[in-house]
Amino acid sequence: xxxxxxxxxxxxxxxxxxxxxxxxxxxxxxxxxxxxxxxxxxxxxxxxxxxxxxxxxxxxxxxxxxxxxxxxxxxxxxxxxxxxxxxxxxxxxxxxxxxxxxxxxxxxxxxxxxxxxxxxxxxxxxxxxxxxxxxxxxxxxxxxxxxxxxxxxxxxxxxxxxxxxxxxxxxxxxxxxxxxxxxxxxxxxxxxxxxxx
Numbered sequence: 001x002x003x004x005x006x007x008x009x010x011x012x013x014x015x016x017x018x019x020x021x022x023x024x025x026x027x028x029x030x031x032x033x034x035x036x037x038x039x040x041x042x043x044x045x046x047x048x049x050x051x052x053x054x055x056x057x058x059x060x061x062x063x064x065x066x067x068x069x070x071x072x073x074x075x076x077x078x079x080x081x082x083x084x085x086x087x088x089x090x091x092x093x094x095x096x097x098x099x100x101x102x103x104x105x106x107x108x109x110x111x112x113x114x115x116x117x118x119x120x121x122x123x124x125x126x127x128x129x130x131x132x133x134x135x136x137x138x139x140x141x142x143x144x145x146x147x148x149x150x151x152x153x154x155x156x157x158x159x160x161x162x163x164x165x166x167x168x169x170x171x172x173x174x175x176x177x178x179x180x181x182x183x184x185x186x187x188x189x190x191x192x193x194x195x196x197x
Contacts, residue, residue: 165190 040046169189177183184192 169186169192172192173184173186173189176189
């Protein structure tokens with residue numbers, strides 16, 4: 001087996017210089033950005049890629065907003081608006097029904113009041129008529145009793161007057177007989193009493 005021997009470089013003074021030049025070239029190629037201290041996104045050579053990514057992201061976000069998020073938001077807003085308008089319409093309908101029921105109840109109350117007033121007036125008129133009829137009947141009974149009493153009083157007076165005449169005749173006859181000693185006749189005593197009256 002044969003081995004190839006590598007040439008051995010002589011250790012001279014130029015070799016360390018060559019190594020240092022190679023190292024300096026590598027640092028210059030790879031480490032220039034580090035030495036400048038700048039950000040890559042602010043360097044002109046990266047702008048094209050950044051603009052492309054920006055346009056892509058803008059288009060993607062626009063598509064998502066226009067096709068996904070905006071329709072959902074619009075649907076939510078439409079449903080909310082429809083719910084609110086339905087609730088308002090229902091509230092107005094309920095309010096109108098309540099107002100109609102209130103008017104109907106008010107009309108029923110007024111009708112009941114009118115009916116009760118008419119019933120009270122009719123009852124009052126009936127009671128008044130009955131009281132008037134009863135008073136008229138009682139007054140007729142009282143008038144009849146008064147007439148009967150007056151007739152009885154008249155009869156009693158007439159009877160008393162008749163008796164008074166007879167008593168006066170008897171008294172006059174007794175007085176004449178006492179004074180004259182002669183008794184007058186009954187016709188003479190009656191004529192004398194009538195003449196005196």
